[in-house]
Every structure is written in C-alpha cells, then in structure tokens.
Amino acid sequence: MNLLDRNSNAAILLAGICALIVGVGAARFAFTSLLPSMLADTLTLTFSGVLASVNYLGYLSGSIVSIVIKTNHSKVRLFRIGTVLCVLTTFILATTTHEVVWLVSRVIAGFGSAMALVVGSAIVMSKLNMTDKTKAMGIHFSGIGFSILITDLLSRLVFWVGGTWAQAWLAIAIVVALMTCYSIYILTFDDSKNQKSTATAIDMRMFTGFVLILIFAYFTEGLGMVVQGTFLPDIVNSLEGLQGFGGYAWTLVGVAGIPSCILWMRAAHKYGSINIIVVTMGLQVVGLLIPVITNNVYFNLLAGILFGGTFIALVALFMTLGGKLAGDKPVVLMGAITTAYGIGQVAGPLYSVALTDYFGSYNAALLLTATMVSLGAVLMFMNRNVLVER
Template sequence: MNARRRLAPFAGAGALLVGIGLARFAYVPIFPAMVAAGWVDGGGAGLLGACNLTGYLLGALGGRGLGRRLGVPRALDLGMALATLAFLACALRLDGAAALAWLGAWRGLAGFAGGVLMALAGPAVQAVVPAARRAAAGGVVMSGVAFGVVLGGSLVPPLLLAGISGLWIGLGLASLAVWLVLRPAWPDPPMAETMGTPAGGQVPRATRLLATYALAAAGMVAPMVYLADLGARGRGLEGLALAMIWVLFGLGGIAGTLTGGRLVGWLGGRRAMMVWMMVEVAALACTLLPGGAAVLLAAPLGGFSGIGISAVALGAAREQAGSAAGILWVRATALFALAQAATGFALAALFKATGESHTAVFGAGLGLAVLALGASMIGGKKAG
C-alpha cells in the first residue's frame, strides 16, 4: 500500500497524459494536417475541437458520480478505455456530412473521458498522499497534461508518415500502453475523501477562484485549438519550426504545472492565480504580433499559463476548502469545461464567419484573458 501511495501521483499524471494531453491536445497539431488531407475543412476542424470541449464538460459533471458508483480505480479505467477507443475509431474515414458527424461523436467521447479523469485524478491523489506532499503531488499530477502535450507533439510528425488513419491508430496504441503500465498504481482513496461532504456540509463558495478559472479557461481556447493552425496557415511555418510549436507549448506546461502547486504554498492561491493570468495575457498578446517568432514565443507562455493554471487552481481549492477540496475541484472543473465548450463553439463560428481569421479568434481570447486577470485582482485578502 505504501508503494502504491508513493506511485499514485505518477499514475494520476499518466491518466491526465492520456485523457487531456493526448485525447485533447494532440488534436491541435493534427488540425492543419486533417485540413490539408481533405478530411475536414478549417471550420469543420474547429467544430471538432468544440465537440471535444463539450464532451469534457459532460465528463467533468459526471466524473464524481462515476467515482461514487464504480470506485475511483474503476472510474479511471473507464476513462482510459474510452479515450483509447476514441482514438481508434477516429481512424475510420467516411465521406461528406457523415465524416464530420462520426469524428464529432468520437472527439466528444474523448473529451468525456478527459473530463472524468480530470475530475477524479487530482483529488484522489491528494487524498492518499501525506499532507506535506499534497502541493508537490498536485503539480506532478497536473504535469501529466503537459508531458502528454510534449508526447503528442513528438509523435504526430512521424505518425503522419502513415497517414491520418495511421496517426489515430498510433495514438490509440500509445494510450493503451500508458493505461496498462500505470493502472496497478491507481489511487484508491476512502470514498468520503473524494466523494463525500465535510462535517457540517459546508463547501466554500470560492467565487473569485471559480470566476478566474472559468475566464482563464475561455481565454485559452484559441491557442488550445488554433495555435498550430496559426503557425502553419497563418504565419507560414513548416518543418521543424512548426513541429516545435506544440513541443514548446508542452514544455511550458511542464514548467507551469511543476511550479504551480508549490507557488500556491509559497504565495497563496490568490497571488499565484494573478501571476498565471499575467502570463496568459502575455501569451495571447504574442499571437497577435506578426511573424513566426511571435508564435514560437506564445507557445511556451501559453503552455505555462493554460496548463499550469490547473495545478494552481487545484492547490488553491485545497487551500480554501480543506477536506471539501474534491467537491470544490469538481465545481471548478465543470465551470472550466463549460467555459471552454461555449467558447469553443463561439470561436468556431467566428473563425468561419470571418473567413478563417486567426486575428479574430486570438483577439477574442486576449479579451477574455484580460477579464480573467481583472477577476483575479478583485476583492481583498478575505475574498473568496
């Protein structure tokens, strides 16, 4: 049991590597490749990203219930199985409207899997590790997203040599391998630690935390869906420079997640959120500058803020809610997912209506990031 607890943060990281790092973010470098291969047009590719975000919302809302019914380890198994199946199903190419419907359904299921894994992995790990290790463990778990981004960015170019179908199959096999290796170390906390309510039934409102997290999520939809396409079709990057965009995004995410939890313990949740929002604003501002170099700068800044913010929010939730952190984290994850799903469809419509204008979608993202920064600054020291 002690060995299982020691390995739990790494198992949680593996769950998010697949459920978010690959099942969501590996799609970003695939986006321009699918358009170039004629699987979908630019508007359709953006819509598939929105379908994934909608599935994520449903998974985030249903994850706690699945954990209660199945137990955390089995619920994590379900999420990993669905993510793997979704990869393999996307390898089937159909024609016409059926293609978009088929891919949309499976991208939505991949998002659902990611939502379940995100809702359960972090709180479950924090419930089984000693209190002194919780901040660091939260960073390790969330770093799985960033390592998945790096893995996806590294795998996509060579897998593309086998075509789009071969790419999806390769990602499915990678997902299966991670699942089989890490599942013996799934965290298995007491049900009350992750699914119950604290004594007295009180959960802090944490209004500022939730508002900032939701607005930050909305602001990051543009880079999380369109960044590689901005580099390829918007700035003319190709070859190594284009492949580096998503690797840099992931490396920035690793830095953001591994430092996020620790800085919450050092600065406190409010100040740490403010720092991350400043970086997000800078990242989105860079996407509006001309030239490919600005995109390469925006990538690590975007990864640092967009992925690292989850480690900050998880640490802040534990800081504010204590034993009720699991419940507060599910609320935060659901709001994050709702904000991203709504913004994803709005940006897909905007992208199509403006003739696939990257300036329009990234300008909207910058506006939302500025609002998130403002939300993080509102209120005094006691504000929730």
C-alpha cells in the same frame, strides 16, 4: 522506490501522469497536433471547431458527473471507465473518417478526459502520503505538458517514417493503452478504505463569494486555454511568412508545459496561489496578443512557450486551490470549477470559427479571448485578500 507499490508516492504520481497523458494527451491535445494535417486532407475549419466543442461538451458532462460522485469505489470505477474510453475513442479516430462517428467519439473522449483529469487528480490528491501536497500536485499536473509533448512527438515520428495522420492516431492509441493499464493498477483504494467511504455531501456553504469568483475566473481561463489549445498551430501557420512554423510552436507548448507546473506551484507555495494565478493569467494574455500584433517568427514561438508555460500551471493552481478550499471533499469543488472551465471550452471554439470565418483571420477571436482572461485575472487580483488559504 517500488513503482508497483500502490501506496508509494512515486508510483501514485507516475500513475497520475500516465492518466493525464491518456486523458488529456490522447483524448484532447493529439487532435490539436494533428489538426493541420487533417485540415489539409479531411476536415474543414468549421467542422474542426465543432469537433473541439463537442469534445469539451463531453468533458463538461464528465465534470458535472464528478461533482456528485459519492464514494471512493465510485471514483475508481468511473476513473477506470473514463481512461478506457479515451483509449477506445483514439482507436476509432485511426480507423474511420465518418463524421457522425467522429462527433460521437469526441463527445465520449471528452467525458473520459474529465474522468482522467478531475477524478484521477482527486484520487491522486487523496492517496498521496504527505501533509502539504502543493508541490507534489505540481509534479502530477506536469503530466499535461508530457501529454502534449509525447503525443506530438509520436505524431512527428509517424510522419517522419512516411505515415499518415490516421496511423499517428493508431500509434498514440497503442502507447496510451499501455499507460492505462498501469494507471488503473496503481490508482485504487484498498478494501478497508472503500468500506469506510461515505457519501460526499455537497455543502453549499463552501460556495462563498470568493469561490464564485474563482469559478468565474476559471471559466475565463477555459476560454483562454481552448482557443490556443485548439488552433495555435493553424494560427501561426496562417500568419504571413510563418507557414509550417505552427508545429514547432506546438512542440514548444509541451516543452514549456512540463516544468511549468512544478515551478509555478513552488512559487504559489511561497507567494500564495492567488498572486501566482494572476501573474500567469497576465502572461497568457501576452501570448494571446502576440499573433495579433506581429508575425515575427521568434515572438510567435514565444507565444507557444507562454501558452504552454501558463495554461497547464493554471489547471494545477486552480484545481489544487479548489481542492484545498473543499477540505476533505476535493472532488466536489474540483468538479464545480472544472464545469465552469468546460463551459468556456465549449464556447471558445464556436465563437473562434465564427469570428475567423467572418473576419478572415484569428485576430478578433484572440482579442475577445484576451479580454475575457484579463477580466478573470482582474477579479482575482481585486479579491486576493478575501481568502486566507488553508
């Protein structure tokens, strides 16, 4: 097994995982891990919600761009630009607290995150040398779990030696800079493939009724993901008697997320992607409702496990299903469904901070989010027989 061989499946998957740690860990979830510390020192809850939303606004713009990427050469170029932007914007958060600079950097980081996740995953799917890529893509998307766990552990290590949240950002930036170099080296196409690459035309016939339901369901999942993905540590810390447990809940998100993609993708291979999507969305609803119902420490740690064990797998399930439905143009439908996901991610933090400021707790935001995710799951369940998976 040569991990420097650009055509090795093992190298492709490792590079894809590294790209997700860069684009999803550093450019997105490190913010959640460090949020309690930054709230105590620098940020307000309202501004943190704005930062989360503009991050996903950048992610949304990147998703839209990914739909119209025409050649393999363009995919590789934008993937490289995106991952480098993720690294640079992480360094920025380590060196300044200027609010305007933070706002701009979070938008740019969001764009880079989309290039790493959407375009990077499309490159991985295209490069893998196997007939059925479902299980392999489960391994690839486990990188989202690793992205949470690795950035969280790096942050904890910095705090353990007496460092600050700014120094934690710096440590994360250095580590992901090294990972970026490897991903850029492996995730490219050889010259012959670039020369044969043709424009990716957007065939509107792929947007069938079921695909539109798929897109809407992924929008609701964007809401389900972003509320806990942005505020879970603070949600747990805000419950009576649970101050300080939010960080443990977030660590469990990453731990649960690592095997979740592999396990759920295997289940999808056996029982069908639609059925497994419905089940995982249902479990996510349970996790959303736990902090509303109880302040029991074990149940709220379970909420972290349910969140990590579902949302990462749902990214893999939706993205892989979209790629399969799109045939030889996976980036088009992947980009379309991710755009809907991104819209949900922009809206979620905004209504969450508004409802939380108004009611004085996260309960209303969690209830609204659970309702929307339930609606997406019900629509998928009602139309599960429409699709014959390819």
